[in-house]
Amino acid sequence: MGTYDAAKSQIVETAQRLTKKGYLMATGGNLSMRIQGSSAFAVTPSNYDYMKMVPEDICVLDFGLNILEGSRKPSVETSMHAAIYQVRPDVNAVVHTHQVYASTLALLNAPIPALFDEQSLFLGRSVQIIPYAPSGTGMLKNTIARHVRDHNNAYIMKNHGALCFGHDLERAEHNVEILEKCSCAYLLALCTNRKVTRIPLPVREIAFSKLRKDQRKFEEANPKIK
Numbered sequence: 001m002g003t004y005d006a007a008k009s010q011i012v013e014t015a016q017r018l019t020k021k022g023y024l025m026a027t028g029g030n031l032s033m034r035i036q037g038s039s040a041f042a043v044t045p046s047n048y049d050y051m052k053m054v055p056e057d058i059c060v061l062d063f064g065l066n067i068l069e070g071s072r073k074p075s076v077e078t079s080m081h082a083a084i085y086q087v088r089p090d091v092n093a094v095v096h097t098h099q100v101y102a103s104t105l106a107l108l109n110a111p112i113p114a115l116f117d118e119q120s121l122f123l124g125r126s127v128q129i130i131p132y133a134p135s136g137t138g139m140l141k142n143t144i145a146r147h148v149r150d151h152n153n154a155y156i157m158k159n160h161g162a163l164c165f166g167h168d169l170e171r172a173e174h175n176v177e178i179l180e181k182c183s184c185a186y187l188l189a190l191c192t193n194r195k196v197t198r199i200p201l202p203v204r205e206i207a208f209s210k211l212r213k214d215q216r217k218f219e220e221a222n223p224k225i226k
């Protein structure tokens with residue numbers, strides 16, 4: 001087994017599960033994982049069918065974006081993933097999808113307020129909309145890096161898709177599912193034209209402080225990326 005094999009296998013398994021569940025479509029989206037104990041991360045290759053993907057297709061790079069392993073071209077959003085790990089030391093896994101309900105809110109420019117307890121506990125205070133920038137550009141990378149510093153674990157990218165984080169890949173995958181459930185419920189509620197109620201503010205704040213407490217543990221475990 002090579003140094004990165006476990007991470008590569010986990011990324012492929014997660015990508016295929018998310019594809020079967022309909023969160024990833026065709027070759028859209030990308031996944032990555034910080035490699036514990038090394039200054040590197042693993043990311044899905046560019047423009048490649050998730051259901052055909054095998055661990056050898058996964059690319060491993062350092063934070064200077066030099067390829068350490070893998071013969072395929074890394075995802076066009078690789079620099080965005082690296083920037084997230086740099087500004088969010090608590091994050092060890094990033095999943096970017098074009099999931100439908102969150103993408104609909106991306107078109108409406110509608111952030112999701114705190115609607116459910118589990119949303120505040122896992123996704124953060126609210127799901128904010130990150131302004132639009134074209135895919136695969138430095139502009140997108142910089143915009144994302146600026147907007148994810150508020151310690152939420154899910155964001156909607158305007159006219160694009162969704163971004164979910166976790167202290168591990170399993171948590172990031174669950175956050176994708178929680179985000180889609182919240183997006184769907186919020187959209188249905190908005191369709192009624194009736195007032196959408198939120199959870200009480202103190203409950204949201206208690207949940208968020210619990211999330212921050214967990215995040216700090218992971219922040220301390222990761223070395224700073226220069």
Ligand SMILES: [Zn+2]
Pocket residue numbers: 028029096097098135160161
């Ligand atoms: Zn995308």
